[in-house]
Amino acid sequence: MFGIRRFRPAGGQAVTAILFLVPALLVLVAFRLWPAALSVAGSFQHNGEWVGLDNYIFLFQSDTAVQSLIVTLIYNVIINPVQIAIAFALALLLVDKIVAPSVWRSLLLIPVGIPLAVSSVVWGIAFRPDDGAINAILMALGFPAQPWLTSPDQALLAIMILVSWVGVGYWAFFLTAGLKDIPSSLLEAARIDGATYWQALRYIVIPLMKRPLAFVLVANTVSNFLLFPPIRILTAGGPSGSTNLIMHEVFLNAFTYDDQGLASAEMVILIAVLLLVVSLQFRFLRDR
Amino acid sequence: MKPLAKVSSVTLVALGALSFAGVASAQTVLQFVGPEQPSAMEPVIAAFEAAHPDIQVEYESVPFNDLNNIIQARLSDGGTTPDIYTADQPRIAALVDRGLLADLSDQADGLTGVMWPAAVEASSIDGQLYAMPISTSSQLLYYNIDLLEAAGIPLPSMDPEGRMTWEALAEAGAAAQAEGAQYGVVLDQINRYYQLQPLMESAGGGSGVSPNDPLVPDLVNDGWLRAMTYYHDLFDSGLGPRGVPVEQTPDLFANGQTAFFVGGPWWLPRMTGTDGLRFGIAPHPYFDGGEVVTPTGAWSWGVNPNSEHLEEAVTFVSFASTDPVGSLETARGFPIPPANMAVFDTYYSEGQEVEGVGELILHELTETARIRPPTRGYIQFEQILGQAFEDIRNGADPATALEQAQSQLERAWSRL
Amino acid sequence: MLLGGGNSPGRAIVVNLTLAVVILAFMAPIVWMVTSSLRPNEEIFRYLSPLSVRAILPEEWTLENYRLLFESAFRRALINSLIVAGLTVAIGLILNAMAAYALSVLRFKLRELVFTLVVISFLIPFEGVAIPLSFLARSWDLQNTYAGLVLPGVANGLSIFLLRQFFLSIPVELREAARVDGAGWWTIFWRIYLPLSRPALIGSGLILFMFQWQAYLWPLLIASDSSMDLAPVALGKQLGQFDFEFGQMFAGSVAVSLIPALILFPLRRFLEQTIKSTGGKE
Secondary structure: OOOOOOOOOOOOOHHHHHHHHHHHHHHHHHHHHHHHHHHHHHOOEEOOEEOOOHHHHHHHOOHHHHHHHHHHHHHHHHHHHHHHHHHHHHHHHHOOOOOOHHHHHHHHOHHHHOOHHHHHHHHHHHOOOOOOHHHHHHHHOOOOOOOHHHOOOOHHHHHHHHHHHHHHHHHHHHHHHHHHOOOHHHHHHHHHOOOOHHHHHHHHHHHHOHHHHHHHHHHHHHHHHOOOHHHHHHHOOOOOOOOOOHHHHHHHHHHHOOOHHHHHHHHHHHHHHHHHHHHHHHHHOOOO | OOHHHHHHHHHHHHHHHHHHHHHHHHOEEEEEEEOOOHHHHHHHHHHHHHHOOOEEEEEEEOOHHHHHHHHHHHHOOOOOOOOEEEEEHHHHHHHHHOOOOOOOHHHHHHHOOOEOHHHHHHOEEOOEEOOEEOEOOOOEEEEEHHHHHHOOOOOOOOOHHHOOEHHHHHHHHHHHHHOOOOEEEEEOOOOOHHHHHHHHHHOOOOOOEOOOOOOOEOOOOHHHHHHHHHHHHHHHOOOOOOOOOHHHHHHHHHOOOEEEEEEOHHHHHHHHOOOOOOEEEEEOOEOOOOOOOEEOOOEEEEEOOOOOOHHHHHHHHHHHHOOHHHHHHHHHHOOOOEOEHHHHHHHHHHHOOOOOHHHHHHHHHHHOEEOOOOOOOHHHHHHHHHHHHHHHHOOOOHHHHHHHHHHHHHHHHOOO | OOOOOOOOHHHHHHHHHHHHHHHHHHHHHHHHHHHHHOOOHHHOOOOOOOOOHHHHOOOOOOOHHHHHHHHOOHHHHHHHHHHHHHHHHHHHHHHHHHHHHHHHOOOOOOHHHHHHHHHHHHHOOHHHHHHHHHHHHHHOOOOOOHHHHHHHHHOOHHHHHHHHHHHHOOOHHHHHHHHHOOOOHHHHHHHHHHHHOHHHHHHHHHHHHHHHHOOOHHHHHHOOOHHHOOHHHHHHOOEOOOOEOHHHHHHHHHHHHHHHHHHHHHHHHHHHOOOHHHOOOO
8 A cells, every 4th residue: 555565475584583573563552543442432432422423413414513624635735736836946955065054054954843832833923914024024125014823824834934944944954865865977967968957867876766755745744734723823723714634623622622532523523534645645756 | 178078068958858758748738739739839839838738739830721631531430630620710600610720608708808809709609609819901002102102192191081982993903004013903812702702791781691600601692793793893904913822912012012002910020021112001992872891700729529638629729818917828829819808908019010900900990890700611712712712713703603603602502 | 966957156156156146045034033132022023014124123233132131041941952952862863773674684584574664663653642641751750851852853764764765775796705704693783884874874963853842742741850851841831821031032043943953063074975986877
């Protein structure tokens, strides 16, 4: 399913494999898979009683829940390619002939080290419509002020800007490592043959970056699907539900309303969607 | 440090640690969770430990926004700690419904005539007391003297009889804005039900919960529409700020940018301590022709029914709430006015720098204060309304937003 | 690394300038945060508008926020965060590398199934299972222990996935040669795969580190003793009900955000290592 290459049966390695796998799997089962299994069971319960599919039916009849699923999909369709494109461009810059590359690479990692709650507060202040720094800059450049987080049309965009600011340096870090593995002899040969920058990128670099790109694509998608702290701090899902990512709904039901059945059902839906998206990504990026 | 001194200090520390451990083991330790900084709780805990040497109280401060999540996650599977926690008064009904608060009715006798009746009412469900009232609250109208004088606006009176209407406030705010104020009117908890309930009540729209059934919402009526249209226009006209969260509103007044600020008395020390800010205090506004209603309600302290030290925990919350020494020490650490009337005068004569504020708050608590509706669906109510208020503030049509909130709330309450 | 085109000095200037502009834009919010942490609290919101140099140039410079913060419980919380993140990286790297090795090098039935489980494990939102997990963790007596804070972070599906991707690109001939020489699977793992994988191990360690460095909800649920608080929780407490210590919150964030960058800096030479010398890609 996830692109493991040809399966060659071989005896004798099974015991070794189990020994290598057991420690990590034990922890994964105890701290992720088992509680998740409990949640799946919980998604068929309400206040401790079995209710069959009631929670799911409730969700699909609820405008709020359906809208949050749509918002989540729109958000991810836009932000994942954009973040990866920016991260890739940054990574290309970082491996080019630049002064003090490790200094820049470290600087780009600072945003991801700030607690997300604090970066959300800082960006919330920058996005203030009347006196925020972003509008002040826009106006200094002759553009009109924008409503940002206070407008149903722009709030999701504002969240994307914040999340990209946090994330692209981090993802660029992983892509830089991959770029460094590309033999410079290949690029040198292409240069002698007169290849332009874009040709070298298209025909040499990108094909050789498949594995690191696969990792970053999948990891980035997962982290964006599971995001909620900026929503909780800045918009609470509004204005008019325009930033109500489904993970924020899960959080609201689980923690604020203590409706574990509904929270679990939403989480199961979220994981199902994510599983579908990620397996498509694996298929697409399968090693050939 | 000389070697000898070093040795002896080490010995002292070791001895201290030993004797401390010795005492600690004989003591009952109570775990107490709340959103205040530890320094706010120090006075009452110190006084209690002095009066009850066999009980030790360990206070854990948690981030305000996570308090309810933490309580629920720690207690809902029958967890025995914390023994004591701060309960937001309107949430008491839901906490009782889930079995997370011990019945304290045998402590209720001591409350009559000592506590503000509203604080007792807000801590009781069906006549049973579930938490000890600790603090209360009210809201005041702060005004910036310089901005008002610049616009030639007469300074509002502190007398409750000369109370401003919301309409007059908007007009005066606009006049001040025309003369240089950045904002005319800013509300403290700018998108929260606590702050906005008095608008709806004053416009005759009721609390939003049907008086006949605490799980039936009543948001679509003329009073709510009038209040919410006013609220909508406040931001649509630019009198008040969009995109500024609750935590950042007091700064707008403290910075001298705002003509009128409707805010809690807990901001008084902050404002009096700000250089160059000349401000005055007036009573909370009301709608022209409507009833005068002011917000109230704050914290009570409750006991975990599964606590292993139930008796000691009850002793502590009682001490903090009703004991003459204890309640004064509680009030000393707190930024909000005490629920205990006996302590109220001392509290305001000791610490408040603005002349007459104590009397004004006293008047409001006696005459105009209204608690939030005691429904076990309050959490959903507050959350869904908070989103609706924020939408209206950002320009959504009030009637549509209220209808949506009504139907969302009906669905949410159908889960209970 | 140079793609196409010439190696002219003009090109180098363009590339460096572009990077400088990009970094400057990235740094702007951080610069504001740093200067806000260096001014008195009441000044923070005073110069937002209109845009002026005062926004990032305090009237009055002060280290008061840092002094207050490091005298408070934050210092302990920062140490806790370092301990928890450090332990997580140390234990997690070995665990995850072992699992990744089994999933990329060893052949056994159900390998695909196990890998699918690993993938599913990182699709599960940790916050979504935090409540049932906190009940389990309490029944395992993990509350207020470092184990309770560290364990949920040590096995990380993403970290396994990253290492597996890297292990797959190590030429098969290497391990086959080692097998012929009589090396066992552990020796091949320890002596060949790990030393060749330093960049991937650093990336994987970064994932593990960041999980704990950003941890907020779980520590709140599992650590009631404030001496066990982690740094983000201690900073969260700066936003109380009636006192919002933005200055200290920003000061703490400056400290917290610099640490991962500072830890990675001395590791930079390992990041330069490539597997080119080992005979190219698979």
